[in-house]
Amino acid sequence: xxxxxxxxxxxxxxxxxxxxxxxxxxxxxxxxxxxxxxxxxxxxxxxxxxxxxxxxxxxxxxxxxxxxxxxxxxxxxxxxxxxxxxxxxxxxxxxxxxxxxxxxxxxxxxxxxxxxxxxxxxxxxxxxxxxxxxxxxxxxxxxxxxxxxxxxxxxxxxxxxxxxxxxxxxxxxxxxxxxxxxxxxxxxxxxxxxxxxxxxxxxxxxxxxxxxxxxxxxxxxxxxxxxxxxxxxxxxxxxxxxxxxxxxxxxxxxxxxxxxxxxxxxxxxxxxxxxxxxxxxxxxxx
Numbered sequence: 001x002x003x004x005x006x007x008x009x010x011x012x013x014x015x016x017x018x019x020x021x022x023x024x025x026x027x028x029x030x031x032x033x034x035x036x037x038x039x040x041x042x043x044x045x046x047x048x049x050x051x052x053x054x055x056x057x058x059x060x061x062x063x064x065x066x067x068x069x070x071x072x073x074x075x076x077x078x079x080x081x082x083x084x085x086x087x088x089x090x091x092x093x094x095x096x097x098x099x100x101x102x103x104x105x106x107x108x109x110x111x112x113x114x115x116x117x118x119x120x121x122x123x124x125x126x127x128x129x130x131x132x133x134x135x136x137x138x139x140x141x142x143x144x145x146x147x148x149x150x151x152x153x154x155x156x157x158x159x160x161x162x163x164x165x166x167x168x169x170x171x172x173x174x175x176x177x178x179x180x181x182x183x184x185x186x187x188x189x190x191x192x193x194x195x196x197x198x199x200x201x202x203x204x205x206x207x208x209x210x211x212x213x214x215x216x217x218x219x220x221x222x223x224x225x226x227x228x229x230x231x232x233x234x235x236x237x238x239x240x241x242x243x244x245x246x247x248x249x250x251x252x253x254x255x256x257x258x259x260x261x262x263x264x265x266x267x268x269x270x271x272x273x274x275x276x277x278x279x280x281x282x283x284x285x286x
Contacts, residue, residue: 172199175257
């Protein structure tokens, strides 16, 4: 079972670029030691089968003066509320390529939950864009300070992606995921899950969907799927419980709601399985 332990350690240890050597990367990591990094090099860019959209100038919303913010007015729930794409652009600044699509919920009235979610998304997106710019500058300074040339540096690029995917919707609820991705020398991907009951101004929980025995129901379904992943040679990507593998869900466990109304529990890449498994999803039957 040493391969499981090694895989966990590989996640925690940032790979060292060959051209930099240990001194550069150690210096960069020391300055950002408490930043959580996850690796995921694939990013699904899906907004569902939504029909109507229109472009509006929203320049004040962009972090980049001169770019037009396209707002796509998408009537996803028959008029009860709308999901707007309030920032939507592809742009390049220096060597950083931005692909940004930011959602916002509008209900047509004062809605505390929608306002809270919108503010949280905007804050996370702005922090993500600023973080990637700072990280790129730190890396450039370290690269040049340790013997790298400007000509070599100019060949490098970073991809920064902000996107979202609507997982399901009803007349009064919506479930969607916001993706924040940075791909360069040390790629990472962060996923934020929103399951909203806008009619009642509240988050939807696993208990709402599964009842008071939701923990036991989830644990049994997840363990059954993990057990089924073991091949004929006894191999599975999942870590055993005593080496950081799955033990139980809790109130902080991520999930989204599928089109049939059932929850799908999600664990980030490397959290309970080897990196080759990616982010792992477990449908939970009701």
